[in-house]
Amino acid sequence: MQTVDVLVVGAGLAGLHTARLLARRELKVMVVDGRRSLSTGIRTTGIFVRRTLDDFDLPEHLLGPGVRDVLLYPPSRRAPIRLTSHRDEYRVADMAGIYDHARRAAESAGAQVLLGVRYVAASRGIVRLAGAEPVRAGFIVGADGARSRVARDLGLDVNRSFLVGAEIVHPVASGSTPPAFHCVLDPRVAPGYLGWVIDDGRSAHVGVAGHPDAMPAGIRHALDVFAADAPGRVAPAGPVTRRGGLIPVGGVLRRLACPAGLLVGDAAGAVSPLTAGGLDPCLRMSDLAAEVTAGYLRTGDARLLSRYDGGALRTRFRGRLLLRRLFAGIRSPAAAEAAVSALRSRAGRALAARILFGDGSFPDVGPRLPATAIDRPRR
Template identity: 65%
Template sequence: MKVDVLVVGAGLAGLHTARLLALQGFDVLVCERRGSLDVGIRTTGIFVRRTLEDFALPGHLLGPAVRRVLLHPPSLRAPVELTSAHDEFRVADMAGIYAHALSEARLAGARVHLGVPYPVPGITARFTVGADGARSSVARRLGLDVNRRLIIGAEEVFRVNAGASAPTFHCVLDPRLAPGYLAWLVDDGEHAHVGLAGHPGRLAAPLPRLLRSFRDGFPDVPVPAGPVRRRGGPIPVGGVLRRIACAEGLLVGDAAGAVSPLTAGGLDPCLRLSRLAAAVTGDYLRTGDPSVLRHYDGAALRARFRGRLLLRDVLSRMGSPATAELAFRLLRTRPGRVAAAHLLFGDGSFPDQSPVVAIR
């Protein structure tokens, strides 16, 4: 069987791209190796303000809004508090988000087959979209760039007593727990999301043990025993890959490295890059003109993240608690607080691209 577009991976990036292509009238088939989308979830599900404003997300699947952030040094003493006048973060029920995205893709006309690995026997496609994660098989088969800089993350989700405290996003910078990244606890008044990530070769212990020690020692937030969900996996932090498209296909989401190099946030880049990918793919299939693919330029996107890539390198080199404590002296100054607020609350996220105009 021949289809216009084969989308490999039924995460948010794959389903969003598939839906937009199906709405353009293309014959779209999605294959996903998992038999169910509510297993193997890796993202923490934190949506930022700009995503919430620009994309229609089902409100009943989003937790309460978070406006308060506490940045903690390794000692957990004297955290830096930042408060926004806006609703900055909402944590989603990602199993529900995936189910909603699956329904929307199918309503648009895309066929979605679960429990089907790639390559799919008997299927040929005019174009392939790789939405198959940080270690993309599509990227390798098409000769596109692959992610080389990865951290490993793990998260547990607990129910908490509603209204026990103001919704707060706690970030802990401690290279003993999370070398090269950070540990986090998001308490939105309904659930506590407790996680950490770091370079796998520098982790002092297995992730479950580190996660337990972090959770048990964290102040102020009583986390009950028994998580309701666990998730984790590799996170690309090297920025958008340079070569993410060719005449046979392109990459979206984690497969394209579309994750903030500094915060490792991937949901906003996922949706924005998928929208661009669907526009470029549609124009390319309609015109057959390979120059259309120049609009999907990973190197140009990557250039927008030079500052965050530099900060990623600084964070990666922070090897001792003493260094982290010293960094917090700068964060406690007025310029440091302004810079942190700009990074956490600013409108800058994944850059929107100008609309793709078909070349006739």
């Protein structure tokens, strides 16, 4: 039976980023994922916000052109509110390429990445896998998505509040349209959230998300209805693909860690409750998770795990959680029209710009551990 210091379950961005950071600290790290290819099962639009681009070293060649214009539409689609930033606020990534880059970075750091190996269960440090022999793991990192099986096995909190999203993705003719992010507030097709078209002049993403219990005909029907007259949409210039999945929007979970393991990414509820963006928080929380894990494995001091406390992190999201509840309460087209009208005022536009262009979509999750706590693992 193979023994590792850390087993990471899930080879998404959060899992691979955490694995790389842990392997760089000389821990023996294994990553397992049931997918045979990281280009399958992509569930994110791949929008990176300015703050992420400023703070993390992402491969430039995998990022599309910058997007500065956001247009907010009421259900009538008439007279959208245009917000323009003087900086590039969004860039859409080739997520298959991003995952492959993250995998190679984790492996270069020393992590072992196994695809086509599905996590089955864990008990007393022994992890059963489908497609491989059991593994003895000193610590388990659950990066296995919104409905985390690792969270249940470790007795940690699980996500209970979700949106369901789906989108159509296709290339567009170069230079056919200026880069823009179109957002439509329309509870008929996206109850509790919105529909979107983001076109960076290279590719277009047309999507919707909302509460599944308010979509009687299903998310695919809602997407097709929205796509039929989505604003700003241009004709495909290549293959059209579909993607989708659950989006946890209940905020960071309270109990994220125990002596047997911890959670990162969607499994931890690391998604902005208001904007439903998850790429920035998954990187920030993975940084903290790696520091906490390395410090704990080096010293054996379980008190270090308290640094990864979801209860403390949740206090930074009170305003966003309140706005999420207000957003979810917009259930009629008339209410949506009124909400967009309210944003036309100076104060409304300032609020919208702060949400869409501000630096606080997901706050820093520090403080960081002292360097002495993360240098070497405890053997």
